[in-house]
Ligand SMILES: Nc1ncnc2c1ncn2[C@@H]1O[C@H](COP(=O)(O)OP(=O)(O)O)[C@@H](O)[C@H]1O
């Protein structure tokens with residue numbers, strides 16, 4: 001084991017609503033967890049749910065400097081709590097996927113010469129050509145998506161190269177929008193990072209490369225050749241390759257932490273920085289997903305993902321390079337209407353209490369007497385639909401439900417959509433299927449029970465809800481061992497196994513067909529608007 005029990009590995013997650021960290025020791029035990037909530041702990045940035053939604057309701061951004069200040073605050077919290085940074089042998093991390101940071105000319109110089117006496121956010125405030133980073137919730141780039149697909153020969157052709165047809169939140173279309181709408185800022189940009197590679201740059205004190213796995217969420221990378229696709233780059237913006245820098249394997253050791261961290265916090269000069277990746281790839285590592293498992297992440301977004309060996313990109317869902325096995329891939333479907341609609345319905349129907357929300361789930365039967373709803377508070381990704389759609393047992397549209405019925409309708413609708421779309425991707429729920437749940441809402445057993453009933457499969461969880469942080473601490477450790485040829489699975493063989501959280505309620509099997517995706521109108525199930 002790299003470094004023995006006294007050693008320690010850090011995994012950070014720059015997610016939508018907060019910055020989180022987990023430390024594991026050389027025995028793979030979690031020894032520290034900490035976080036900084038953007039809205040409440042950094043109120044000066046005036047975010048709601050970590051983001052700014054612009055007047056057009058389509059553009060969604062987060063301040064670049066907020067992420068930097070969050071790191072200042074988090075590291076200080078750890079130091080004040082007595083954390084011994086000198087034990088840390090390696091760090092890695094993840095970021096919300098697809099978001100981009102536009103570094104201004106000269107920023108590299110600043111990164112290279114950080115003054116350990118000063119906060120990062122004070123030194124980096126002039127370093128961004130765009131103060132506000134486009135993030136994954138943005139859906140303002142439909143025109144750029146159409147252009148990109150047309151440029152490469154259609155949606156399927158783009159998926160064949162990059163793993164996904166054009167999606168509004170993907171970085172290629174976001175860059176194309178900035179290039180056209182903010183030409184001055186674009187020409188002032190010397191480097192474009194993903195949130196993940198931006199975060200690793202902060203630790204390296206230099207621009208860090210984008211890793212293969214998070215790079216797969218850009219519509220710019222050839223996921224089979226693992227290099228930039230020139231035709232996609234050209235369709236987005238001129239001279240993009242030099243602004244994006246190199247791509248790197250997700251397990252690459254990028255270098256050591258910069259002097260800033262050794263002098264300010266007491267990190268060892270030999271502490272390695274391992275490539276950062278996307279939060280969903282990080283979660284795949286943290287849950288130690290196996291082929292055949294289905295992961296459901298209930299964070300700000302809801303995602304469903306699988307480990308796959310033989311990817312067949314289609315115009316539904318995404319294929320990403322696998323973050324822990326160079327020969328494998330992961331398939332993912334993302335749902336924008338995850339935690340925020342759950343919080344809205346909790347506030348409207350359960351007085352703002354998760355306990356009352358849970359009680360409503362316990363007091364209503366599986367199948368909800370045939371009542372079902374789809375709640376798209378914002379334009380969904382899969383399917384591209386908006387608004388609230390409620391159906392009674394006869395399949396007729398209705399305008400309201402009793403409060404308890406509404407709560408169950410929301411959950412069953414959310415999980416039914418996940419099941420329908422996973423099955424459309426070819427996923428089969430078999431006798432041994434495990435559903436692995438993670439993310440903030442996976443701490444709620446009543447929500448997990450609905451998940452288990454809708455999938456008619458047992459649901460497993462790991463001890464921490466932030467599997468992305470844990471996965472990145474594991475990846476940091478593995479990257480040191482990988483130099484000896486050890487696989488991720490071998491290195492992590494003694495890590496705690498996911499534990500059974502809930503089994504399907506008796507009768508779920510007979511009920512299976514009753515979760516009537518068939519009574520939903522087609523437009524609520526199709527991945528793509530027909531144009
Ligand atoms: N007991 C609970 N029941 C349901 N949802 C919860 C509960 N506790 C937290 N959550 C949800 O978890 C969400 C945060 O999840 P998290 O995975 O930390 O998000 P992210 O990583 O995207 O910042 C919150 O928005 C909240 O709605």
Ligand SMILES: O=C(CO)[C@@H](O)[C@H](O)COP(=O)(O)O
Pocket residue numbers: 015016017095096097098136169217278279280299300301302303332334
């Ligand atoms: O867009 C996607 C995945 O494609 C999202 O899953 C983001 O990666 C945000 O993650 P969370 O902050 O919700 O975990």
